[in-house]
Amino acid sequence: MASLDIHADVATLTAALIDVESVSGNEAELADAVEAALRTLPHLTTWRFGNTVVARTELARSERVVLAGHLDTVPPAGNLPSRRVGDRVYGLGACDMKGGVAVALRLAATVTEPVRDVTYVFYDCEEIEAERNGLGRLSREHPDLLAADFAVLMEPSAAHVEGGCQGTLRADVIVRGKRAHSARAWMGENAVHKAADVLNRLTSYEPRQVPVDGLVYREGLNAVGISGGVAGNVIPDECRVTINYRFAPDRSPDEAFEHVRSLMHGYEVELRDSAPAAAPGLHRPAAAAFVAAVGGEPRPKFGWTDVARFAELGVPAVNYGPGEPQLAHTPDEYVDVDELYQCEERLRGWLAG
């Protein structure tokens, strides 16, 4: 079994984490090593669920915060074992996100009396289909262990605070017509032609730019697909326009759907799927202290990330971690040693007071 020295310096620990391969679905060895290391720490209570490990302080502080990171990586691309080149650590998951996991483990090992209680979560299966996501499973089966005032997801963000995330919704707008032989088109009503009205509403739509907790979320409402037609000699009686709405954290999925329906009034609208947005919650005391401690200007997150799973539990969350996000999933991914130290030091300042 691999063993980890979580008291080693953060660059050494990052390399050690990279060298325990943990492609999604195959995290057992790394989860074993993380669990074993955390169980040696008397100031933490540790749990294991599948290949997800949770450890937390129980100091009855007035606030509790979560630091969460996924243990899995995408498949290797000739980038194992780790390599140290100058002030960079190269290797599979260096950036996404073993560097972030190393920072969290270092803090777990060394901040024994944090000013706010801390829950550390190391979970499996983030890089694959959502149903297997370890954080999702934990939030369904043990939501009590994720209860907190604020959460930090250690995704690579080049050590910038990226607050919340936008929600996403897909829906079909159904345009109905009347079928007829195309030789007698006047007998029918062409649903594909009528869809022009739906497309016009979309092209003239002005997406909102919504400030939430001081961050401006830029929405998008777009057709991402269109289908219709019966045969080469038939006036079509139905056309579907699939819409994707990326919505700001001031709207719930229900409100977002209501918005699409009101924009498409007069048409039937069918919801396909949706995922909630997450508010950054930067006005909360734990979050404000976090931003003050780590510095820089927080930025909005436009994609959908696991921070939304915290939002569903009523816990505001941000992304913050070492590594350039655009290096994630590339064969040459690396993390800057300076950024590892910087993240560790700033989070230490926030937790240790």
Ligand SMILES: [Zn+2]
């Ligand atoms: Zn990641």
